[in-house]
Every structure is written in structure tokens, then in C-alpha cells.
Amino acid sequence: MPASGMQSPRVVIVGGGFGGLYAAKALSNEAVDVTLLDRKNHHTFQPLLYQVALGVLSPGEVASPLRQILHPARNLRTLLGEVVGIDAAARTVRLSDGEAVAYEYLILAAGARHAYFGRDEWAHHAPGLKTIEDAVGIRSRLLLAFERAERQAHLSGRREPLSFAIIGGGPTGVELAGAIADLARLALAKDFNAINTKQARIRLFEGGPRILSALSEDSSRKAARQLEQLGVEVCTESLVQTVESGRIKVRDEWIATDLTLWASGVAPSLLGKMLGAAMDRSVRVLVEQDLSVPGHREVFVIGYMAALVDANGTPVPGLAAAAMQEGQQAARNILRDLQGRPRESFRYTDRGSMATVGHHRAVAEFGRWHLSGILAWLLWSIVHVFLLIGFRNRAAVMRQWMWAYATRKGGSPLITDCQQPEAARHAK
Ligand SMILES: Cc1cc2nc3c(=O)[nH]c(=O)nc-3n(C[C@H](O)[C@H](O)[C@H](O)COP(=O)(O)OP(=O)(O)OC[C@H]3O[C@@H](n4cnc5c(N)ncnc54)[C@H](O)[C@@H]3O)c2cc1C
CATH class of the missing domain: 3.50.50.60 (FAD/NAD(P)-binding domain)
Incomplete structure (x- = not known):
């Protein structure tokens, strides 16, 4: 002192x-x-943001006001x-x-x-996921795509399957692709009657030779297989050349999309x-x-x-x-x-890496130990709940996941921003 x-x-x-x-x-x-x-006035638990984007969790379950987290300490002040x-x-x-x-x-x-690798104009057509605002914006765009397709099917008979493109095969891209597949196949399947949400095409584009390149080839292969079981098309060696409203260009071919998401870099x-x-x-x-x-x-x-x-x-x-x-x-x-003592060098303790692929699917690596499937997913769930800040959030997320597990429904599929940000997709 x-x-x-x-x-x-x-x-x-x-x-x-x-x-x-x-x-x-x-x-x-x-x-x-x-x-x-x-x-911001809050700490964001980014690893679970994609669940807000997919309507499984609500923003308050993955973010906590900094002031509340830190208020017990008298020597700390939080300023916005x-x-x-x-x-x-x-x-x-x-x-x-x-x-x-x-x-x-x-x-x-x-x-x-x-x-966006110098192509900042792509941001408007392919939003990325970093903040609560991003997650809520993506949730609205995603749900609007289903709503628009349902309306068109009713009013003009168009029943083409929805097309979703996720750019970037790192953990965020893999999580988003798997979760959109779950949403289309399970959570929303009974909510629409003019369209068959299960027919949605979900494509994950990765410029490199494999997804999850930070993990071993074994985990990367298992994650790709799990995604394919969910109906996701995993397109490797597929560098996206252009992103426009309602379409992207990959390997010199235009692909029509109802929603494009960016998970390719920060x-x-x-x-x-x-x-x-x-x-x-x-x-x-x-x-x-x-x-x-x-x-x-x-x-x-x-x-x-x-x-x-x-x-x-x-x-x-x-x-x-x-x-x-x-x-x-x-x-x-x-x-x-x-205290007048010498400083210490930083030594990183590696506690393993994990990526969730969807409902009951994940890959995890701890040194030489590689897990996949439901065991990896259970571990992923426990670690993420444990690391969430605050007991209230942990309890709420547990409750929400148990509900989603039992009912196979998302938590809050609400469109809170009704401005339709993207024009309808390009005709193929
Ligand atoms: C969608 C997503 C999923 C992820 N999943 C995982 C995962 O599963 N496992 C994992 O280990 N890592 C994951 N990560 C990576 C992990 O979140 C980051 O490595 C980690 O957040 C880095 O911590 P940080 O403190 O450097 O920055 P952050 O946690 O990003 O915090 C930066 C803070 O600085 C504030 N800030 C920024 N600029 C300013 C400014 N100019 N003035 C004042 N405040 C400012 C921001 O508001 C923010 O609160 C994920 C990241 C994302 C985006």
C-alpha cells in the first residue's frame, strides 16, 4: 500500500x-x-454470440454490464x-x-x-459477427429471409429453396453454418407452411484446402463430415471473389443468396x-x-x-x-x-481448442486427445457455461439450452429491426 x-x-x-x-x-x-x-457499457461473451444471431439466446444472456461485474471493488471505476x-x-x-x-x-x-481485406463495401452485403448489435442484426436478416420466402410462396408461388452463404471456414463460420442448418431443419421447420425450410441450401465457402485450419486435419475432416450430415455444403478451395447484394462470385461463378454472412477475418x-x-x-x-x-x-x-x-x-x-x-x-x-520485484515473462497455458458444429455436434482437442460428436459437444457446453460471466447468465443459458434441447425450438426468433436491409436475391 x-x-x-x-x-x-x-x-x-x-x-x-x-x-x-x-x-x-x-x-x-x-x-x-x-x-x-x-x-460499450457491457462485456460480451463472443463465443456464444452466434446463438444470439440464431435466436437461441437473447443478448442479455451473453453480455453483462461492466459496471455490475466490477462494482464490488472500491479501487475500480468503469467509464463509458x-x-x-x-x-x-x-x-x-x-x-x-x-x-x-x-x-x-x-x-x-x-x-x-x-x-474485409480492403473491400469494406462488402460489409453491407455480408455482415460479420463481433458485437451484440451484429448478432441482433444478423438474426433479423436471417429471419426476414424466411419471412420473405414464405410471403413470396403465398403470393406469387415462388418456392425455390432459400440460399445461405457463409464465407470463412474458421470456428465462427462452422458454428454459423451448423446453427443455420439446425434452425432450418429443426427449430423453424413447423413454423412455415408455404415453404419447406428443410430444403434451404447452406453453403460454407473456405478459400483454403480445409475448414478449421487451426485444428488438426483429423478434427477438420470430422467437422466437415458433421456439417455435411446436417445438410451443409462445405466448399473448400473456394475463394470468394466478389460480394454483392443478393449474390456472390466464387470460382468465376455467380451464386444467388438470400443471406451472405462474413466469417472470414478480423x-x-x-x-x-x-x-x-x-x-x-x-x-x-x-x-x-x-x-x-x-x-x-x-x-x-x-x-x-x-x-x-x-x-x-x-x-x-x-x-x-x-x-x-x-x-x-x-x-x-x-x-x-x-513491490520492487522483477517482472515475470508470460507463459501461455493451452487448455485446448473446440468448435461446435450444431446440435449435439462438435470437435475438441486437448493435446494428443481428439474428441468429436456428442461428447465434444457436451464438453463444449460445460466449458462455455462455466466461462460465462455471472451466475445469472449461467443459469439463464442452462435453462434456455435445456428448453431448446427438449423442444428443438430456438429461444427468441424475433425480428427486432424490420427495415429490410437487402434487396431480394438475384435470379439465378
Ligand atoms: C464470434 C466470435 C466467436 C469467438 N469464439 C471463440 C471461442 O469459441 N473460443 C475462443 O477462445 N475465442 C473465441 N473468439 C475470440 C475471442 O473472443 C477473442 O480472442 C477475445 O475476445 C480477445 O480478447 P480481447 O480482450 O483482446 O478483445 P475483446 O474481447 O474483443 O474486447 C475488446 C473490448 O474493447 C472495447 N473497445 C474496442 N475499441 C475500443 C476503443 N477504441 N475505445 C474503448 N473501448 C474499445 C470493445 O468494446 C470490447 O469490449 C471468438 C470471437 C468472435 C468474434
């Missing part, structure tokens, strides 16, 4: 996602004065604000309304943004660039072993924004678990400074 009359060092954390939140928790009730800045500038020399961050916040230590944990927050530090090819800040920025021992960059090969020689992955561990380590290193 600082001597009486001395001010506690000010620690500013930018971002209340996985990294920032775990850093804040590790600093709670310590002899530091912590300000957590986020442009978007950071738009960093003056590392003056040790201040600047907010979008012009206010400045001073720090002795800064932890940058602003995560990722959507990346890039780190641009805040990292403002530090003037060295960056890797993905524009992540190359941090030291203690997670600080070279030349700025008082600035730590963690989570998706940071690039590091850790003290064990492991390249730290852009996963939630890594962000949490880095948040805790950055906090520990600040406290070690204050």
Missing part, C-alpha cells in the same frame, strides 16, 4: 473484453487506482468512452469527445474489428498503431515477454492486439483464454513493479 498521503498509481485499461476484464479483476482491491474505459488517441509521451489517452485520461500504467485490450484494433511500436504482418503490436511495449515499460498490450511468442516458444493464439491469461499477467507485472 502507498504511504499515507501518497496517491495510488493510476492504471487505465482500454477495453472490457476478455483481456481487459481479467486485468481489472486481478487489480481489484490492490493499491492501484484503476479506470476501465470501454465504448471510445478511445481515439494515445499520447505515449504525455501518458494520456484521448476520448472521442476530446476528454483526456492520464495514466501511470496503460493496458491496451481493445480487441479486434471486422476485416484484424486488431487500430489503437495499436498509435503507439508507434513495431508490428507484425497482421498489424498486431510485437510485445516484450512481460507484455509491455518496447521502449514503454508502462504500456502493456494484450489479447487480440498483441503478437508474442511466449517464454516457452509458443506463438500465443488469438483466443479468449490467451487474452484472459495475458490480462492477469499484465496486472501481476504492474503489482510486481510496485
Whole structure:
């Protein structure tokens, strides 16, 4: 504790996602004065966002107000604000309304943004999934596609199967494709009478030779097989060349779509660039072993924004678990400074990787152990409920999943944004 009359060092954390939140928790009730800045008032549990997009869960079940999560600690304050500038020399961050916040230590944990590989105009036709707003927007577009098809079938007799395209065969693309298949085959099947929702074509496009390229070939093959059992067409070596309203071009062929979703890439927050530090090819800040920025021992960059090969020689992955561990380590290193002890190097503990493929289907890897099918799915469910922030959310998600399991129905298939964002699809 600082001597009486001395001010506690000010620690500013930018971002209340996985990294920032775990850093804040590790600093709670310590002899530091912590300000957590986020442009949203809530922490979002991104791994379950696709369930909001699919109407299984509602937004309040995967997000929690930061103020409520952190309020028990008296040395923590949560402020709503978007950071738009960093003056590392003056040790201040600047907010979008012009206010400045001073720090002795800064932890940058602003995560990722959507990346359309320089084709930002695609964003309007192929929304990505990153925030609660994205998930609610996708849910509306998805349900509107079914509603439009039902209306057309009634009014003009058109009964062509719906066509959904998901671009990107990483975990998010696989989850979305499997969940849309579940929605069309199970949850919505009895709700429409003019169209047969089970006939919907769901195509997953991946530019590389296999889906889930971060997992082993074995898991990737099993995930593809599970998707195909659900009726998803897995199209590998299929780089999408153009995305337009109602259609995409793949391998020089136009494909009509009722909804296109983007799961093909994210890039780190641009805040990292403002530090003037060295960056890797993905524009992540190359941090030291203690997670600080070279030349700025008082600035730590963690989570998706940071690039590091850790003290064990492991390249730290852009996963939630890594962000949490880095948040805790950055906090520990600040406290070690204050205690006059040397800083520790960060060592990533790999607790495995998993991807869910749909109802009862998933793949999981823990070192040499590879699981798939219902066992992997059960494990995936337990881990995700356990990691959710707050007992209320855990209880609500358990209740919702048990209901969905028993009834084979989604939780809240509501269209809350009735503006029809996309024109009808192109004729084939
Ligand atoms: C759909 C989806 C599914 C995923 N599924 C998994 C999974 O199953 N398992 C897994 O391990 N990982 C998963 N991930 C990846 C995981 O969520 C990220 O690796 C992790 O969130 C990175 O943590 P972070 O703290 O760096 O950033 P985030 O958790 O993204 O937090 C960043 C925070 O910074 C705030 N912020 C951003 N810019 C500013 C600014 N300028 N000013 C103020 N605040 C700002 C944001 O509002 C946000 O709260 C998934 C990601 C997505 C998008």
C-alpha cells in the first residue's frame, strides 16, 4: 500500500473484453487506482454470440454490464468512452469527445474489428459477427429471409429453396453454418407452411484446402463430415471473389443468396498503431515477454492486439483464454513493479481448442486427445457455461439450452429491426 498521503498509481485499461476484464479483476482491491474505459457499457461473451444471431439466446444472456461485474471493488471505476488517441509521451489517452485520461500504467485490450481485406463495401452485403448489435442484426436478416420466402410462396408461388452463404471456414463460420442448418431443419421447420425450410441450401465457402485450419486435419475432416450430415455444403478451395447484394462470385461463378454472412477475418484494433511500436504482418503490436511495449515499460498490450511468442516458444493464439491469461499477467507485472520485484515473462497455458458444429455436434482437442460428436459437444457446453460471466447468465443459458434441447425450438426468433436491409436475391 502507498504511504499515507501518497496517491495510488493510476492504471487505465482500454477495453472490457476478455483481456481487459481479467486485468481489472486481478487489480481489484490492490493499491492501484484503476479506470476501465470501454465504448460499450457491457462485456460480451463472443463465443456464444452466434446463438444470439440464431435466436437461441437473447443478448442479455451473453453480455453483462461492466459496471455490475466490477462494482464490488472500491479501487475500480468503469467509464463509458471510445478511445481515439494515445499520447505515449504525455501518458494520456484521448476520448472521442476530446476528454483526456492520464495514466501511470496503460493496458491496451481493445480487441479486434471486422476485416474485409480492403473491400469494406462488402460489409453491407455480408455482415460479420463481433458485437451484440451484429448478432441482433444478423438474426433479423436471417429471419426476414424466411419471412420473405414464405410471403413470396403465398403470393406469387415462388418456392425455390432459400440460399445461405457463409464465407470463412474458421470456428465462427462452422458454428454459423451448423446453427443455420439446425434452425432450418429443426427449430423453424413447423413454423412455415408455404415453404419447406428443410430444403434451404447452406453453403460454407473456405478459400483454403480445409475448414478449421487451426485444428488438426483429423478434427477438420470430422467437422466437415458433421456439417455435411446436417445438410451443409462445405466448399473448400473456394475463394470468394466478389460480394454483392443478393449474390456472390466464387470460382468465376455467380451464386444467388438470400443471406451472405462474413466469417472470414478480423484484424486488431487500430489503437495499436498509435503507439508507434513495431508490428507484425497482421498489424498486431510485437510485445516484450512481460507484455509491455518496447521502449514503454508502462504500456502493456494484450489479447487480440498483441503478437508474442511466449517464454516457452509458443506463438500465443488469438483466443479468449490467451487474452484472459495475458490480462492477469499484465496486472501481476504492474503489482510486481510496485513491490520492487522483477517482472515475470508470460507463459501461455493451452487448455485446448473446440468448435461446435450444431446440435449435439462438435470437435475438441486437448493435446494428443481428439474428441468429436456428442461428447465434444457436451464438453463444449460445460466449458462455455462455466466461462460465462455471472451466475445469472449461467443459469439463464442452462435453462434456455435445456428448453431448446427438449423442444428443438430456438429461444427468441424475433425480428427486432424490420427495415429490410437487402434487396431480394438475384435470379439465378
Ligand atoms: C464470434 C466470435 C466467436 C469467438 N469464439 C471463440 C471461442 O469459441 N473460443 C475462443 O477462445 N475465442 C473465441 N473468439 C475470440 C475471442 O473472443 C477473442 O480472442 C477475445 O475476445 C480477445 O480478447 P480481447 O480482450 O483482446 O478483445 P475483446 O474481447 O474483443 O474486447 C475488446 C473490448 O474493447 C472495447 N473497445 C474496442 N475499441 C475500443 C476503443 N477504441 N475505445 C474503448 N473501448 C474499445 C470493445 O468494446 C470490447 O469490449 C471468438 C470471437 C468472435 C468474434
